[in-house]
Amino acid sequence: MQLYNNLSAKERAELIEKAGKDRLTISFYKYAHLGNPELFRNHMFLAWNEIDVLGRIYIAHEGINAQLSVPADNFEKFKHHLDSISFLENVRLNIAIEQDNFSFLKLKVKVRDKILADGLNDNTFDVTNIGKHVNAEEFNTLLDDPNTVLVDMRNHYESEIGHFKNAITPDVDTFRDSLPIIEEDLKDHKEDKNLVMYCTGGIRCEKASAYYKHKGFKKVFQLEGGIINYVRQVNKAGIENKFIGKNFVFDDRRAERVTNDIIAQCHQCGKPADSHVNCANDACHLLFIQCDECAEKMEQCCSTTCQEIIHLPYEEQKALRKGQGNSNDIFKKGRAGHLQYQKDLRNIFESLSVTES
Numbered sequence: 366m367q368l369y370n371n372l373s374a375k376e377r378a379e380l381i382e383k384a385g386k387d388r389l390t391i392s393f394y395k396y397a398h399l400g401n402p403e404l405f406r407n408h409m410f411l412a413w414n415e416i417d418v419l420g421r422i423y424i425a426h427e428g429i430n431a432q433l434s435v436p437a438d439n440f441e442k443f444k445h446h447l448d449s450i451s452f453l454e455n456v457r458l459n460i461a462i463e464q465d466n467f468s469f470l471k472l473k474v475k476v477r478d479k480i481l482a483d484g485l486n487d488n489t490f491d492v493t494n495i496g497k498h499v500n501a502e503e504f505n506t507l508l509d510d511p512n513t514v515l516v517d518m519r520n521h522y523e524s525e526i527g528h529f530k531n532a533i534t535p536d537v538d539t540f541r542d543s544l545p546i547i548e549e550d551l552k553d554h555k556e557d558k559n560l561v562m563y564c565t566g567g568i569r570c571e572k573a574s575a576y577y578k579h580k581g582f583k584k585v586f587q588l589e590g591g592i593i594n595y596v597r598q599v600n601k602a603g604i605e606n607k608f609i610g611k612n613f614v615f616d617d618r619r620a621e622r623v624t625n626d627i628i629a630q631c632h633q634c635g636k637p638a639d640s641h642v643n644c645a646n647d648a649c650h651l652l653f654i655q656c657d658e659c660a661e662k663m664e665q666c667c668s669t670t671c672q673e674i675i676h677l678p679y680e681e682q683k684a685l686r687k688g689q690g691n692s693n694d695i696f697k698k699g700r701a702g703h704l705q706y707q708k709d710l711r712n713i714f715e716s717l718s719v720t721e722s
Contacts, residue, residue: 374470377419381466387437388419390461390468390616392593394480394568396428396492397452402476410474416442419469421615423477427487429453430480430568432615434469459566459593461614461621468616483572484541489579496562496574496585501598504561504588508607513559516547518569519613522652522698526620526629526639527592527610529563538698540569548580555581563588563595565614596623611639631656632704633663646671648686652698668703 372380381388399405406424413433420433435443447453461468499507507513508529517524517534520543524534533550535543551560560582562570570587578585588595592612599606610628611620619641631638631654638656644667651667666672674682 370471370473372471377470378467381470384436386466387464388434388466388468389437389440390432390434390464390618392432392459392461392566393456394428394430394566394571395453395456396480396571399424399426399428402426406474406476410472412446413443413474414472416446418443419472421469422472422474423480424474425477425480427492428480432469433472434466434616457567457590457594459590460597461618462593462596462612462623463618463621465616465618468618470617481568481572482539482541483544483569483576485544485572485576490575491579492572492575494575494578495571496560496578496587498589499561499586500589501595502602502604504563504586504595505605505607507559507561507586510559512557513561514551514554515561515563516551518543518562518564518573520698521700522641523565523613525699526641526654527608527612527623527626528628530607530609532563538700540573544573544576548577551582556583559584559586561586561588564591565612566591566593592623593621596621613641629654631659632699633659633667644668644671646674646682648674648682651701653701653704654699667701 402424409422409424416435416439418433418435420431422429422431422433444458447456508515508531515529515532517528517532518540520538520540521534521536524532528534533547535546537543537546551558560577562573562585564570567587567590570591574585574587592608596606596608596612598604606624608623609626610624611622613620620639627637627639629639630636633655636656636658638654640654640656641652642655642660642665644651644653645665649667649671653667655663655665663669664672664675666675674685677685
């Protein structure tokens, strides 16, 4: 009974290329009460491995959160398997706007304490008492209402490359960081404003809406299916698209382009850019925005130190990594202190603060 991958990412990529078949990138989530997450995890792995599903799936007592890809000609088998599980029957599937056969190269089904790292004690409030789901047309109508406050429930590096017009985009590293900040900022509008939230595929808003209702917000709305579903709906219905830029996604594509607007800057030189890369130094792997010119000059590295390291013999690189954990900078992503453009911005802000004082 195989409950793990037996192919490397490179080997899997070669097989996908050789097969020459299209794959669909899909995400979905579902909150439910699972008595034995480990047993459910093994069942899912065996069933999906059989039909060549690849992806990153988290399973916990509270449900499932999945980002995956499946061969297009196996989609019906995949859907039939989901529908055979009572709580996943007819679950909403967010199918990617832009397809990439190499979005995932391994099947990773992991048991976690939670399917979403929210830092909340779910026993203190009713997680099923959620806000009202709205479709793209209803969402647009709400945005035209002057009594609406629109909040991006994603992290800074996601909203940096794309967001809805006039949205509040909290400057946070994690979802759990955003919850108390938003509550404090909007504490005087718990009854008179429409609190409208959105995220990538809907899961963060699902939990946040229940949390804010528990905290006393009266008019709580969430974009059903998140940005992925919104873009699909506006394109199909021909209604106004109020999202600008790219939608960050958590697979090897890193983003789907929604509009041609480039609203971010290269973190090394400041030129308009919105392509995220991971530093080529495996000991760093920092996620940041890099323009084509800097990518060529820096060889897709975030610093000259990392650039020097990638030219060392592999064994020397391996020795340097031994026993070394990730720097805290990796969690800051594009806000890491050594990125030159970010450093220049901080110097500007500091000088302005001195001048004003």
